[in-house]
Amino acid sequence: MANTAPGASPPVVAYLRWLLLGWLLAAVCQMVTASTVLQPLSDGDKEAIAGYFVADADGFYGSLQETYHAVKALEILERSDVESQKICEAVVKSSSISVEDAFYVVKITEVLQCPQGAEVAKVVVPILQAGVVNANSLLELHYSVGALATIKGWSSNSAVHKDALSDVFTLLKELARPDGTWHYSKSDSESSVKAAGLFPPFSFPTTAIVLQLFWQSQNVCMIACIGSVKTAAIKLFGNLESHGQGVFYFSESKDETSQGGGALAATWAVLRGSAALAAVLPVNLKVEKEKVFGIANFLLRTGLALSPTEAFYQLDSLSVLEDYRPAVPIIVQPSSILSLNSNNNLEVAVTTVLGKPVPQVEVALVSAHHIGADSPPVWSSQNFNYIEDSGKYGCDFLSAISGLGKYKLRLEVKPKEHSSYTSGGLVTSSVTVVSAITVSNVQLAVLDSDSGIPDFSAVLDFEKQEKTSLSANHLQKLHLSFELTSPSGSSFKPQQVFLKLVHETHVEHLYLVKSSGKGFELTLDFLGLVEKLQYLSGTYSVVLIVGDETMENSFVWTLASLDLDLPEAPEGTALPPTVPVEVNARFAPKPEIAHIFRQPEKRPPILLSNVFLGLTLLPLIGFFVGLRYLGANIKLFPTTGLLGVAAFSFHGAIASILLLYFLFWLKLDLFTTLKVLGFLALLTLLPGHSILSYLADLSTKQKTS
Amino acid sequence: MGSTITDAQALVTALRSAYASTPIKLKIIDLYVVFSLATVLVQVIYMSLVGSFPFNAFLSGILSCIGSAVLAVCLRMQVNKENKEFKNLPPERAFADFVLCNLVLHLIIMNFLG
Numbered sequence: 001m002a003n004t005a006p007g008a009s010p011p012v013v014a015y016l017r018w019l020l021l022g023w024l025l026a027a028v029c030q031m032v033t034a035s036t037v038l039q040p041l042s043d044g045d046k047e048a049i050a051g052y053f054v055a056d057a058d059g060f061y062g063s064l065q066e067t068y069h070a071v072k073a074l075e076i077l078e079r080s081d082v083e084s085q086k087i088c089e090a091v092v093k094s095s096s097i098s099v100e101d102a103f104y105v106v107k108i109t110e111v112l113q114c115p116q117g118a119e120v121a122k123v124v125v126p127i128l129q130a131g132v133v134n135a136n137s138l139l140e141l142h143y144s145v146g147a148l149a150t151i152k153g154w155s156s157n158s159a160v161h162k163d164a165l166s167d168v169f170t171l172l173k174e175l176a177r178p179d180g181t182w183h184y185s186k187s188d189s190e191s192s193v194k195a196a197g198l199f200p201p202f203s204f205p206t207t208a209i210v211l212q213l214f215w216q217s218q219n220v221c222m223i224a225c226i227g228s229v230k231t232a233a234i235k236l237f238g239n240l241e242s243h244g245q246g247v248f249y250f251s252e253s254k255d256e257t258s259q260g261g262g263a264l265a266a267t268w269a270v271l272r273g274s275a276a277l278a279a280v281l282p283v284n285l286k287v288e289k290e291k292v293f294g295i296a297n298f299l300l301r302t303g304l305a306l307s308p309t310e311a312f313y314q315l316d317s318l319s320v321l322e323d324y325r326p327a328v329p330i331i332v333q334p335s336s337i338l339s340l341n342s343n344n345n346l347e348v349a350v351t352t353v354l355g356k357p358v359p360q361v362e363v364a365l366v367s368a369h370h371i372g373a374d375s376p377p378v379w380s381s382q383n384f385n386y387i388e389d390s391g392k393y394g395c396d397f398l399s400a401i402s403g404l405g406k407y408k409l410r411l412e413v414k415p416k417e418h419s420s421y422t423s424g425g426l427v428t429s430s431v432t433v434v435s436a437i438t439v440s441n442v443q444l445a446v447l448d449s450d451s452g453i454p455d456f457s458a459v460l461d462f463e464k465q466e467k468t469s470l471s472a473n474h475l476q477k478l479h480l481s482f483e484l485t486s487p488s489g490s491s492f493k494p495q496q497v498f499l500k501l502v503h504e505t506h507v508e509h510l511y512l513v514k515s516s517g518k519g520f521e522l523t524l525d526f527l528g529l530v531e532k533l534q535y536l537s538g539t540y541s542v543v544l545i546v547g548d549e550t551m552e553n554s555f556v557w558t559l560a561s562l563d564l565d566l567p568e569a570p571e572g573t574a575l576p577p578t579v580p581v582e583v584n585a586r587f588a589p590k591p592e593i594a595h596i597f598r599q600p601e602k603r604p605p606i607l608l609s610n611v612f613l614g615l616t617l618l619p620l621i622g623f624f625v626g627l628r629y630l631g632a633n634i635k636l637f638p639t640t641g642l643l644g645v646a647a648f649s650f651h652g653a654i655a656s657i658l659l660l661y662f663l664f665w666l667k668l669d670l671f672t673t674l675k676v677l678g679f680l681a682l683l684t685l686l687p688g689h690s691i692l693s694y695l696a697d698l699s700t701k702q703k704t705s
Numbered sequence: 706m707g708s709t710i711t712d713a714q715a716l717v718t719a720l721r722s723a724y725a726s727t728p729i730k731l732k733i734i735d736l737y738v739v740f741s742l743a744t745v746l747v748q749v750i751y752m753s754l755v756g757s758f759p760f761n762a763f764l765s766g767i768l769s770c771i772g773s774a775v776l777a778v779c780l781r782m783q784v785n786k787e788n789k790e791f792k793n794l795p796p797e798r799a800f801a802d803f804v805l806c807n808l809v810l811h812l813i814i815m816n817f818l819g
Contacts, residue, residue: 604755612751619743626736630729657808661815670816677812688804692797699796 038300040331040355041318045304046077049315052308059086061308064104069312071111076319076354088114092123099131103143106150121151264302267295268313271320278325287326293424296321296329296353318353327422330358332413334427338397339552340404340435340487346397348384348411357391360419365395366410366426398433403488404550406432435487436552437494438462441519442482444542444559446472449527454479460559471563474526478562483519484546491518494548499524501533501540501562509533513544526564535569643694646687653684734781741774765817772810776803 053061053070059082061070067087074082091105091114102124109120124147131144278285299318305311321329334348350358363384367377379400384393401407408430415421445457455476460466472478480499486492497513499522509532513522526533540562547554638644657680664673727735748766757763783791783799791799 601758602756603758608755612747612754615751616744616747619740619747622743623736623740626740627733630732630736632729632733654804654808658811661811664812665815665818673812681808684804688801692801696795696797 038297038331039333040351040353041300042355048304049311050074050077050079052305052311055083058090059083060090064091064101064108066308068104068107068111069308071108073308073312073315075111076315082112084112084114088112088116092116092119097124097127099127099140099143099147102127102131103147106147110150117151125151263298264305264310264313264317267298268317268320271295271317271324274326275320275324285326289327289420289422290424292321292324292327293329293422296331297424300331300353322352322354322356325420327420329353330361330413330421330423332363332411332423332427334409334411334429334431336429336431338431338433340398340433341552345394346431347387348393349391350393350413351391358421359386359391360416361421362414362416363393364412364414366412368397368401368410369408370401371406371408371430397431401433404433404435404486406430406549432549434550434552437487437492437548438485439546440483440485442559443480444468444470445479446470447477447479447523449475449477449525458560462557465557467558468560469563470560471565472526473565474530474567476526478524478526478542479522480513480542480544480559481519481521482544492548492551494546494551494554496545496547496554498545500543500545502543503536504539505536507534507536526566530566533564533566535566537564537566540564638691638694643691646691646694650684650687650691653680653687656680657684728786731781731785734777734784738774738777738781741770741777745770745774759819761817761819765814765819768817769811769814772814773807776806776810779803779806 050073053074055061055070061067071082071084071087087108091108097105105120105124108114109117114120128144128148131140132148134140274285274287295317299314299321302314305314330350330352332348332350335346338346348363350361350363352358365379365382365384367381368379369377379397382395382400384395386392387394408428411427411429413421413423413427439462442460442462443457444460445454447454455472456470458468458470460468484492484494493515497515497520499511499513501509501511501524511522511524513520515521541558542560542562544557544559545555546557638647657677660668660673660676660680664670745767748763748770752763780799780803782788783794783802784796785791
């Protein structure tokens with residue numbers, strides 16, 4: 001599928017094969033997962049986006065860049081409420097502006113097709129030519145070269161000098177990096193934020209324009225330059241990131257934290273650039289079709305843009321994709337509901353991403369399966385015919401299928417002739433064939449419990465939605481029976497068949513109506529249901545609910561109003577719950593739960609605690625008194641010399657350890673304490689050892705002497 | 706009845722006179738033990754009055770006193786010259802052990818105090 005580019009090196013081949021495998025896998029996954037059908041940009045979305053761009057009093061939409069975005073976006077949206085005359089005149093008057101402003105001036109003039117082209121050219125050309133020579137970053141190059149290329153034909157002195165062009169090309173080559181991304185400017189180092197990014201795609205339009213200008217001056221570098229540029233382009237597409245489920249996009253540098261703007265802007269830049277490149281190169285730029293479809297997926301699924309700039313990126317990317325040379329993504333939307341009664345064809349709408357019809361494709365139905373039954377394909381390999389003037393393709397689906405139900409379709413869209421449309425592989429969708437179901441033979445009766453003889457019976461007409469009234473007591477039964485027939489004549493079994501009894505106080509009871517034989521039947525024995533009905537006597541409305549996804553006329557039909565007489569509730573039964581009259585009250589906020597936090601424990605009165613604090617210190621005082629009484633003394637305490645130092649530091653160290661413990665209790669943590677303790681222990685150990693050994697020597701001397 | 710009282714009196718007097726001959730150092734240690742135990746008593750009375758709410762605080766208080774008392778008793782045993790078991794142990798060494806064990810005990814107590 002993907003041929004190698006001429007002049008590309010073998011590693012690129014291997015890289016491309018790996019990419020191909022990866023994208024095939026992605027395509028297969030896309031087929032397997034039942035993804036929702038993609039929608040083109042709807043009219044409602046277009047209105048919303050157009051609402052972003054609000055003009056000032058002088059016709060501008062903000063700065064020059066914002067005005068260009070607005071003007072271009074509104075042109076894509078085909079809106080005509082742009083004050084082009086005012087903008088053109090204002091734009092011509094600007095002078096001594098920067099290269100960036102000059103670029104936007106030129107672009108605005110081009111979009112609005114201002115008649116003052118030559119005057120604009122006279123003003124901006126010198127600025128741009130200076131910009132080309134002085135440029136040392138991609139962005140400046142882009143602005144200057146891009147603008148010059150646009151105004152090529154507007155005046156006679158806008159040609160760029162040959163040497164300047166070759167300088168530009170050398171600069172471009174310098175800024176390229178091996179993995180497909182580019183440096184922002186020459187002065188940026190490897191590790192700077194912008195250097196890691198994909199700012200590069202600006203290089204594409206620049207390169208495209210440079211090549212164009214080269215050919216004009218017939219430079220020999222052409223073939224080798226084309227080769228290297230193509231390789232760079234393919235490598236760049238290798239940086240495509242996936243969001244899963246077939247959505248591909250480009251993201252900005254890894255350091256950039258902004259999400260949507262970054263990805264949209266980067267994707268737009270790559271698309272614009274590659275489109276410009278593809279327009280200029282003599283050979284086709286090979287990009288995998290699934291990738292292009294994945295980018296379309298990203299642009300359309302990313303939701304509504306949040307700002308005018310994002311809207312511009314989205315719209316401009318989509319307009320590039322409308323006629324993108326490598327592959328044009330198209331959106332296939334089969335109709336999702338088909339009615340037997342109206343007898344219409346199965347229609348498939350095929351449009352571009354912006355909603356324009358595409359007439360040159362062949363739509364074929366690969367297979368159609370009935371969902372639910374494990375049956376073989378109902379139909380396969382049918383072609384669709386183009387319905388004139390509608391942009392849709394149709395085929396007579398109804399004649400081939402057997403009955404109502406949901407069918408899974410697999411469609412294949414092939415481009416005719418030389419066009420390069422892509423629909424992202426096989427399109428899977430489902431269509432539900434519906435029809436009106438006839439309801440007949442509806443009988444409602446009140447039977448006597450013992451004998452089964454109907455006390456009251458009525459046959460109700462469905463067409464007229466008849467309602468009758470009847471009364472019963474707890475000794476009787478209510479009997480309902482009816483038949484449902486599908487258009488093919490067989491009996492129809494819907495997904496939901498319920499009978500609902502609604503009391504006047506809005507208490508509801510639901511009963512399932514079971515099928516029996518050809519129809520449906522239900523008997524409610526009130527004797528057994530008295531408790532379930534919570535002894536509520538009064539008027540009940542009897543409602544029949546029938547529904548199914550293949551039924552066009554699902555209904556809620558009030559059959560009768562039933563006056564039910566039940567015995568009194570015995571003592572002690574709970575009252576029935578009062579149902580809020582307003583249905584929306586169910587969704588109102590619930591009552592707030594007051595959280596009761598755990599009560600703090602009861603502490604003793606402070607006075608008592610303080611008294612006992614005093615009492616605890618009492619034995620200590622008793623200890624000192626006792627010591628004095630015993631005649632303990634510290635006469636032997638050395639106060640002078642080294643020993644004195646040792647003694648003092650020993651006791652001091654012990655005291656400091658006790659102080660440390662006190663601080664530990666107050667605020668320190670264990671780790672700090674242990675660290676300090678280690679230090680203090682050392683401090684205690686050394687003097688302690690010396691003083692104690694001195695004392696030991698003293699006592700042994702005393703013993704021996 | 707009377708004989709038991711006189712016997713008790715005689716016992717107390719005998720104990721007292723015997724006790725008077727103990728060295729002062731040992732008496733200091735005994736006083737320290739009595740002081741610790743008195744502190745324990747005060748704490749237990751307090752707890753019985755107000756309940757044992759921060760139980761860890763109560764336990765650490767009690768254990769600190771009892772631990773100190775126990776260590777003091779050990780010191781007394783080791784320092785006592787009449788005790789043949791610890792004849793070769795220099796009393797300064799015993800005192801150093803006492804200090805060390807007390808410091809470790811109090812570190813643990815302070816951690817548990819919370």
